[in-house]
Amino acid sequence: MKPEDYLRALRAQLKGFSPREQDLLIEEISTHFDSGEDDPDLGTEIDLRRQKMLSEMGSPKQMGKGFRAIHRPGRLIDYLLILIPTLAVYILARFFINTQMLMEQYVTVQIAVYYSIFCVLMVAISFLRRSLYLKLYWILILGLWLAGLPVFIFGDRSQGISFYTTTLLGSPNLGFYLPGSGPWAEWIVPSLILILVLLLFVRMIWHVRHDLLTVAYACLLAFMGVWFFYQSAVETSVSTVLTWFENSYYLYAVTVGPLSVANLFFLSAGISFVSLGFFFLLDRRDLRWLALAFCFCAAGIEDILSFRLSVFWVYTLTTEVLFPLSIVLTAWLLEKRKKVQWQFNG
């Protein structure tokens, strides 16, 4: 084996790393070879030095494994940190939630069990694990919760619920709002929080902008989050806290899987969940792209089947299937054709 063969084999072990990261690691090991070749203590002839160097290297597989262990902690744990809290909420909700109960109890349980405990905790854990995928996911969920919080604090729930978020997002539908709660609670604060979350997303993915798979994941999460927040605001049939929550659950079911009691047994939620698992756990990049597409389209496809006799199916097809697919497809094609100019900061 020659040093070039070693470096090639090492690069193959670093597939999960960005090109920039790979280059830096390879450069460091390459300079190790250079230093050895220049070292007279290793022998008088260059071939002898190279042989000595190679015998001291250890295998590329072992080195790659070492780097992966440090820089790429297992994604299985990341996935479990989405899966387990989500299922735990469902299980807890089964104990506490009874649709016959008063609405107030329903809301209180959700706030106490899920948002106030799991959500904040999960954001903290995501930061501790330094996992970008996990951070993006839980920050979005926390952001959506915070955006809706003013309504719960100031809103007159007996009158029904909706948001002026629609104004910001371009819809003239102002007819459904919370009487007495004022614009701050209804749209200014929620909108600012959503914008903040989006800006945070941009900041977080800026450093990994060369990794289009991660960028696509972040875009789809952000889009789905804001879109369904918006959808819950314009949906004219949304008239109670309960149904608003159900719509929120729908959002989560679309983005990751069965957060909703109602959605748990739906095929789409299961597909979303399993797809997300493939996205997190597989090493083959093409399959990860495919899993990402499935994850974000499954609920839309199911909706189309549900709405096939209604005019909604075109709307659903566009927003919940074609749009996510177009994001995935565009990013995948860009990556395949290497049209992206990698921008390294040196």
Added chain:
Amino acid sequence: MDRIQEIRKGSTPVLILSVLADKKMYGYQIMRELEKRSDGYFTMTAALLYPTLHQLEEQELVESEWQGQPGTRRRKYYTITTKGKKALQARRIEWQNFLTHLFKTLQFSGES
């Protein structure tokens, strides 16, 4: 023998820190310096050295800096941090305690 290897492997981070306590070095230098100081007893493969260096950097015990221009030949130098110096001191004491008690116990076993 395997156990000794395990102990040697486990001591890699503290050995690297001790070498870096004197001056900043690049990976190859660290490897050779360790060999020199231990009369060839502590040898390690690059496959162990570099991931360990990166781990120490993640733990903020060392910091690194590329020297030289991109595109030309440059090297990544590692320097021990203040946190790294404190960790080294603490680990020295740990190892000293361990060895003292190990020898004491071994000596006692030998006499009986």
